Amino acid sequence: MSSEIFLKAIDQEIVRTQYGDNPVELYEPIEYLMSLGGKRMRPLLTVIATNIFSDDWEHAIKPAIGVEVFHNFTLMHDDIMDAAPLRRGKPTVHEKWDKNVAILSGDVMLVCAYELMTAVEDGIFKQVIRRFNRTAAEVCEGQQLDMNFASRNDVTEEEYIDMIRLKTSVLLGFALELGGMIANAGETNIKLLYEIGTNVGIGFQLKDDILDVYGDPEKFGKQVGGDIIENKKTFLLIEALAQAKGKPEEKELAHWLSVQEFDKNEKVKAVTAIYDSLGIKQLAENKMNEFFSKGLSDLEKLAATAERKKPLLDLIEMLIEREN
Template identity: 55%
Template structure:
């Protein structure tokens, strides 16, 4: 079986080999630009890994894997516009480097290009693969809308939040794995179990991200710790704290959430202290472990020898062992 690193290199080569027209430059240059910003290429690599796990030809799975990567980057271009984000992976976002209209239109073309790539799968499974891809794409958009809705809502519940991250983050992992499994010749039941594995793993990963944003080491986590607190982002920890806080704790938390002119460091310290008092980190970690256990349960049920599932098992363990 191919190693994850080899599969990532295969995707990287595929991305570099993608060719787009030269004109109009404002339409196509942003696509090349965003794809060249890199990233770990984990989603398309997982598609290849799933295909390989069932004994399929990973070479034939490269175009649909690239479709996943192009689609993912399309969502980033449009998300950055909605978030008015100036940077993506340390470089100017597409709408900052060009303009918003260019970002919207280039993103639209990226979605079409993703479909052109996904259409290169074998005709015998094309309808099933398109159905997975369409369902996944709609789910990601629904998740983004729910996330934006949460910015205006004060009564977000844990179940609603978990559903949002399932849609926005986890279904793309599940969809990539399921498509790879079908290309590799997996039975429908095994492909569905692999989808469940990816979906549950994706939810666990996002919960871990919520935890590390507050409690992580910034040098190891790779971004500013406390950013979610500064922006009042509705994460598992904040939603749980609002649910549990009473009396003076609730008033203090509300004060920090409504104070737009406070010192960021003081806010991070104060809100983290409330989190510690309410033990919301422990609640989040418990939920995270529940989802990772569900992921491993689904992987265990797949009718393959464990050695063929070992790489995915190890990948999941490695993903959930980011240092804090």
């Protein structure tokens, strides 16, 4: 079974999904945000994982969309916190409506995610909700840590990896774990699926960090160098701060992190040059590959045929090679 078939079924179900009718201002933003598309990676992971161990992958569609609705709920609220004007090239909900609408609509979006999650069979319902609850809390913990890092200049590599594990990768882990639970894959396989998703998720975020600096502007889909402009604590910046100690780059990097008024292109070019001189891209790629390799290693351990695992292998390889 190919991922294209799964994606088509996911997209069709998203179009059919009704979140509520009245008041319109509460529910219309949900339909708007969900209609903006995206990679649909998380629901795809759930359906792929189900299909590895069961032919009844259609049973996973609704709860898989619950994962996607939850993900978009976090984006709606993140956009408010970041004062982001655009999401996937379109106005964010708080820009198109207003901040209060976005907060309240996001709240009910979370409720809708739980409603979709109730589509799982009764025998696994408590287990699914318990794991979903823990994952949702961890995503919020990761977001808070990311916000805390903004005012710190001593963030360590270990702290950063733990932050992106919480903010980004545990939801990918849960998406795969959910598929395993739906397919009754067994405790060992379910744990392996979670580890695959978590490690691939960390690799995915590290790839994002690299693309933000070194991506092709025509393919990346957003401004290259945005993290540099914002002094965002990414793996590259944290590693550069560590590698620059006692070297000429230390003073120059400190200048660009402290300057209040600057030409954006000049700053991006200067900081990228510092990264180049310190070999930061290679260090980031090594770390990224370390986590992707862990995910691929656990994929080999899954008690399923290579044919059944191929869609997940193909997706992971696509994430490794992606340019946007």
